[in-house]
Amino acid sequence: MSVLAPVHAELGGMFPVSGETARFPHFAFGSRVGPCPRIPSESEYEMAASKPRTVIVLAACGFLLAGLGYASPSSASPGSSDSTGTDGCSAGARTLAQPGSHLYPEVGNGGYTSVHTLVHMVYDADTNTFLTGNQVVLTQRATQCLTNFSLDFERRSNNAAEGPNMAVQSVTVNGRAARFRFAQPAYPGDANGPDDPNPAAREASQTNPAGGPDHNPLPPACTPQLLSDKASARHSLNGTQCPANKLVITPAQPIRDRANFEVKVNYTGRPGVHNDGDGGREGWWRTPNGGFVITEPIGTQAWMPLNNYPTAKPTYDFSDTVTAGRTVVANGVLGSVRHNRPDNQFPGGSVTWNWRSTAPIASYLVENSVGKFHLTERTADNGTRYYVGQDASISAERQKENLAIMNEHQDITEYESLFTGAYPFASNGVFVGTPKVGDQMEMQTMIVFDNSRIDTSTFYHENMHQWWGDNVGESSIEMTFFKEGMAVVSEMLFAARKAEAKAGGPQSKKGQAAFQASLVKQFDRIYRSKGKFWTVAPSNPDAFNLFDDSNTYNRPGAAYIALRQILGSTNFTQALQQIQRAYGGGTITEPQLEAAFAHWLPVQTGTCRARLSQFFRQWFDTAYPAGGGKDRPQLTGPGLTGPGFYSAGGGCA
Ligand SMILES: [Zn+2]
Numbered sequence: 001m002s003v004l005a006p007v008h009a010e011l012g013g014m015f016p017v018s019g020e021t022a023r024f025p026h027f028a029f030g031s032r033v034g035p036c037p038r039i040p041s042e043s044e045y046e047m048a049a050s051k052p053r054t055v056i057v058l059a060a061c062g063f064l065l066a067g068l069g070y071a072s073p074s075s076a077s078p079g080s081s082d083s084t085g086t087d088g089c090s091a092g093a094r095t096l097a098q099p100g101s102h103l104y105p106e107v108g109n110g111g112y113t114s115v116h117t118l119v120h121m122v123y124d125a126d127t128n129t130f131l132t133g134n135q136v137v138l139t140q141r142a143t144q145c146l147t148n149f150s151l152d153f154e155r156r157s158n159n160a161a162e163g164p165n166m167a168v169q170s171v172t173v174n175g176r177a178a179r180f181r182f183a184q185p186a187y188p189g190d191a192n193g194p195d196d197p198n199p200a201a202r203e204a205s206q207t208n209p210a211g212g213p214d215h216n217p218l219p220p221a222c223t224p225q226l227l228s229d230k231a232s233a234r235h236s237l238n239g240t241q242c243p244a245n246k247l248v249i250t251p252a253q254p255i256r257d258r259a260n261f262e263v264k265v266n267y268t269g270r271p272g273v274h275n276d277g278d279g280g281r282e283g284w285w286r287t288p289n290g291g292f293v294i295t296e297p298i299g300t301q302a303w304m305p306l307n308n309y310p311t312a313k314p315t316y317d318f319s320d321t322v323t324a325g326r327t328v329v330a331n332g333v334l335g336s337v338r339h340n341r342p343d344n345q346f347p348g349g350s351v352t353w354n355w356r357s358t359a360p361i362a363s364y365l366v367e368n369s370v371g372k373f374h375l376t377e378r379t380a381d382n383g384t385r386y387y388v389g390q391d392a393s394i395s396a397e398r399q400k401e402n403l404a405i406m407n408e409h410q411d412i413t414e415y416e417s418l419f420t421g422a423y424p425f426a427s428n429g430v431f432v433g434t435p436k437v438g439d440q441m442e443m444q445t446m447i448v449f450d451n452s453r454i455d456t457s458t459f460y461h462e463n464m465h466q467w468w469g470d471n472v473g474e475s476s477i478e479m480t481f482f483k484e485g486m487a488v489v490s491e492m493l494f495a496a497r498k499a500e501a502k503a504g505g506p507q508s509k510k511g512q513a514a515f516q517a518s519l520v521k522q523f524d525r526i527y528r529s530k531g532k533f534w535t536v537a538p539s540n541p542d543a544f545n546l547f548d549d550s551n552t553y554n555r556p557g558a559a560y561i562a563l564r565q566i567l568g569s570t571n572f573t574q575a576l577q578q579i580q581r582a583y584g585g586g587t588i589t590e591p592q593l594e595a596a597f598a599h600w601l602p603v604q605t606g607t608c609r610a611r612l613s614q615f616f617r618q619w620f621d622t623a624y625p626a627g628g629g630k631d632r633p634q635l636t637g638p639g640l641t642g643p644g645f646y647s648a649g650g651g652c653a
Pocket residue numbers: 001002442461462465483484487
């Protein structure tokens with residue numbers, strides 16, 4: 001995500017495609033599953049040209065799942081409470097946050113992993129309503145014998161105007177009706193279990209302990225849904241009861257350990273936005289012709305039920321039937337568009353858009369916007385599919401300005417891949433919508449910009465996330481800084497690239513010197529920061545400051561630049577590419593990230609490794625008193641302001 005002010009819009013189109021285009025020898029189109037039918041490589045989807053296209057039968061490729069299974073009937077315990085079981089069967093955990101976490105502790109669900117999700121939306125875009133037949137089909141794999149399990153789903157919100165208002169009609173597990181209910185979360189680590197009868201175990205708070213009206217000593221069970229982003233609102237909902245957004249599903253029989261099982265949730269009503277712990281809103285934004293989806297950190301649950309934690313990364317199919325004349329923009333590759341005759345629900349006809357992502361997608365990166373859009377597609381010479389979309393209501397002049405920047409997508413992708421390795425996905429896309437959300441986002445393979453405009457620097461930022469955050473995901477919401485820092489590095493690279501071009505280009509000594517000087521200057525500018533800049537540890541924010549520039553963006557960004565100086569630019573790039581290879585498609589923890597960089601430390605002595613650990617503690621994990629100066633990280637890197645890293649002799653003694 002980026003909440004940075006757009007400042008480079010005027011520079012769009014300044015840089016022609018480099019002659020040093022990166023090639024991707026290891027890239028195989030659609031290699032994760034297959035074989036899938038191909039659609040024509042050069043095609044255009046304009047709603048004006050509503051020619052029916054060939055329908056691809058999605059069931060014909062990939063995702064054939066074996067082993068759908070229940071536990072043997074002997075292990076079932078009919079009539080028992082749904083949070084206890086027999087024969088080692090029990091309820092799945094109702095959070096994936098660490099015990100004591102105060103950063104969205106309510107999200108995530110255990111006892112299973114998320115394998116694949118089919119979003120089967122039936123959506124009236126004129127009334128912004130999910131109609132009968134609207135459902136998600138979640139293929140999951142049990143990691144224990146399960147008597148019941150949960151999903152995250154926000155049917156209703158305290159934001160009456162823009163929040164969701166939905167209802168679940170039915171749930172089936174492996175085709176059989178299942179019982180379901182909505183429950184409040186309990187705090188992560190609650191020894192009394194997810195249905196702890198103590199109301200104090202279910203309080204919202206920014207901080208740990210929850211505090212609350214009776215000085216509740218327990219950790220919070222959820223992050224407050226603030227209706228205002230004013231600082232005075234920060235603690236206004238601490239101690240209030242958490243909403244019942246856990247959809248607890250009890251199958252007819254327990255599900256045996258390691259079995260794949262299919263959960264179908266039918267629901268209808270109005271999707272909406274989730275009010276975050278910083279007063280921001282994310283989720284499904286109403287537009288005059290449909291909806292605009294932008295969801296970090298947990299807004300996806302305001303339009304669909306899911307395992308809403310960043311480590312849950314199923315693959316996705318979208319088969320969205322919407323009002324005729326509307327376009328759906330989702331993740332992955334567009335497989336087909338089918339025009340349907342009028343029926344009871346769509347008297348004017350409907351259209352079904354089928355998108356597919358064979359790459360796994362984290363909970364907050366699922367894109368599914370609907371409206372009157374201009375959408376085009378082309379295939380680059382290396383096989384990557386590029387999508388460009390804009391809301392048709394944006395003025396022609398603005399669309400033209402936006403397009404000049406959007407057309408740089410391949411160049412930006414290839415430039416960033418020089419640092420961070422081959423582009424990891426089969427497609428890439430960018431979409432500009434109209435709502436004034438106040439941020440832009442790295443939805444996987446479909447970057448979204450709000451407020452009808454795009455700017456180049458933020459485009460670099462969101463595109464860098466395709467590697468950092470999307471392909472290599474965060475292991476918890478506390479790790480947001482790791483991928484935002486890398487996205488800030490890409491903005492710094494963009495500024496350095498401009499300086500390099502001005503000084504003679506990448507082949508000239510002057511150009512190369514200007515590139516390096518620009519990075520040093522950008523580091524020094526951040527390192528000079530005073531006031532409260534260093535007072536929040538990037539790895540331990542609360543929800544209110546999770547997306548603050550200082551702790552989540554600029555400080556980790558500067559840390560990576562210092563790390564590049566410590567490791568040397570070649571080793572730094574090697575480290576980035578190795579992390580992509582090792583953790584791509586999954587997630588990374590902070591110790592794993594730090595170990596991966598330590599591997600590329602050029603001086604592999606015990607003292608230098610210890611100093612690097614100290615460097616990470618200072619930059620990522622320390623909350624300093626206000627002021628800066630001595631109250632900020634003291635270890636920097638060679639050539640930067642500050643004491644540097646190595647001793648005079650080149651070691652770390
Ligand atoms: Zn970002």
